Amino acid sequence: VRFPPGPCWIPILGNYLLFYELRKKLGFTHLVWEWLSKRYGPLVGVKLGKDKLVIGTNLPVVKELLTKEQFEARPDGFFFQFRAFGERYGLVFVDGEFFNEQKRFVMKHLKSFGLNKSIMEDRISSEAEELIQHILKIQKDDGLVIPGIVEISVVNILWSIVAGRRFELDDKKAQDLVDNIHTSFRLQDMSGGILNQMPFLRFICPELTSFNKLKDVLGNLTSFVKKIIDEHRETVSSYENRDLVDAFLNEMKKQGGNNSTFTEKQLIILLLDLFLAGPETTSATLGFAALYLIHYPHIQNKLHDELDKVIGKGKRPCMKDKPTLVYMEAFTMELQRIINVTPTTVSHRAKEDADVMGYRIPKDSIVLANLYSLHMSKDYWTDPENFRPERFIDENGAIVQYDFFIPFGLGKRRCIGEALAKTSLFLYLTALLQKFRIRPVSEELPPIKSLDGATISPAPFRCFFEPRE
Numbered sequence: 001v002r003f004p005p006g007p008c009w010i011p012i013l014g015n016y017l018l019f020y021e022l023r024k025k026l027g028f029t030h031l032v033w034e035w036l037s038k039r040y041g042p043l044v045g046v047k048l049g050k051d052k053l054v055i056g057t058n059l060p061v062v063k064e065l066l067t068k069e070q071f072e073a074r075p076d077g078f079f080f081q082f083r084a085f086g087e088r089y090g091l092v093f094v095d096g097e098f099f100n101e102q103k104r105f106v107m108k109h110l111k112s113f114g115l116n117k118s119i120m121e122d123r124i125s126s127e128a129e130e131l132i133q134h135i136l137k138i139q140k141d142d143g144l145v146i147p148g149i150v151e152i153s154v155v156n157i158l159w160s161i162v163a164g165r166r167f168e169l170d171d172k173k174a175q176d177l178v179d180n181i182h183t184s185f186r187l188q189d190m191s192g193g194i195l196n197q198m199p200f201l202r203f204i205c206p207e208l209t210s211f212n213k214l215k216d217v218l219g220n221l222t223s224f225v226k227k228i229i230d231e232h233r234e235t236v237s238s239y240e241n242r243d244l245v246d247a248f249l250n251e252m253k254k255q256g257g258n259n260s261t262f263t264e265k266q267l268i269i270l271l272l273d274l275f276l277a278g279p280e281t282t283s284a285t286l287g288f289a290a291l292y293l294i295h296y297p298h299i300q301n302k303l304h305d306e307l308d309k310v311i312g313k314g315k316r317p318c319m320k321d322k323p324t325l326v327y328m329e330a331f332t333m334e335l336q337r338i339i340n341v342t343p344t345t346v347s348h349r350a351k352e353d354a355d356v357m358g359y360r361i362p363k364d365s366i367v368l369a370n371l372y373s374l375h376m377s378k379d380y381w382t383d384p385e386n387f388r389p390e391r392f393i394d395e396n397g398a399i400v401q402y403d404f405f406i407p408f409g410l411g412k413r414r415c416i417g418e419a420l421a422k423t424s425l426f427l428y429l430t431a432l433l434q435k436f437r438i439r440p441v442s443e444e445l446p447p448i449k450s451l452d453g454a455t456i457s458p459a460p461f462r463c464f465f466e467p468r469e
């Protein structure tokens, strides 16, 4: 049985030169995978430096890659250890029993601090309200920069569950935090990147690997998180947990042994993972929402009409209204489909040799599902390049679910923040659209332009939030 089809590789570099050329030409890593799949089929095998990668691009292959137990692991290697004190910590890039134990803990405490509950809804709604007031306060005639204006607000949601805090929306330290988060995403790709594939290059051409920049931003983020932990340590009580950090510190004390997975290093990287995974994806999605609303004013009109009809102008929208705001739901789904904020999953790893579609995926290969390919395939959507929320509504006016629409992934390693993200998107979008018409600041519309990285975000643009009568 052979390795999945792909371009021929050379020693040391593997297919790196081809990858580099294609990435330069196409502008985005996920477009390289898409290009290769057109040539070699729905399961492509490449070698980048020392890493073997396989990438799935159609539904049957993606389903196998994301739901087979053999691929539930996460990769190891220089990049993944470099961000975690030279070891393996956190939630996103760990696996096995360590992952199971930490995920159980995080899910339990996220739930008890509000996820899936009305406390969470109240917090998100009041953050959205603060954002509206902030916009009204600081906006001038030339509008505001997106996604900048929403970033701190969105960080506050996670921040309040994890560390019991919120930032003022003009806080400089918070701005540094979101800038660092944002930069760290722009410098990486989901495969672990060149730093993982050829770590020796950091000595020869550090610029190409972004090693120094990554070290800086990760250092900044880590010291930010450490400070929070120190502050909690001074005030934590064993009787009551105020937030996730308290809960972790108490668990650490309780377990106290050498074999425990609850250590200070683990807490640091766990917080880092949550801050990296959550806010960036959510604010990028909200940023793109504003951009598409500017480009498609008739869609914005429909959203306004639906809000006016179902909720009116006096009452603040809440989660109970979600099932009745069908067009809003369809708009959000269509937005997630076309923008592909996470164009691939986080990378998985084959725990052992595994066979897929008659090909052999060797142990420790890096495994990626190109969600972009599913969301933009002509076979599945007929006119994928058109922005058309109606495709998610059937002839009876109900939402249609497609199994090839999986923005949060599938299987055991799917996104843990899906409920939080969906609640946040709904409450922010409805609150903002109830209050404002979002319009361009000049006749020339800002282009629909994305920035590449481990996730995709909109290139910053200006827009004006015009209060509705």
Ligand code: HEM
Pocket: 066, 091, 092, 093, 158, 273, 274, 277, 278, 279, 281, 282, 285, 341, 342, 344, 345, 346, 347, 348, 407, 408, 409, 410, 412, 413, 414, 415, 416, 417, 418, 420, 421
């Ligand atoms: C629009 C927003 C979001 C999108 C599109 C999104 C998408 C994804 C995707 C595609 C994955 C990878 C699945 C895989 O590797 O197979 C993932 C993983 C993850 N997400 Fe999200 N996510 C979003 C928001 C959030 C939020 C708000 C949180 C905060 C708690 C979060 C936390 C995580 C974590 C911790 C993982 C790793 C899970 C694991 O390794 O098992 N995400 N997300």
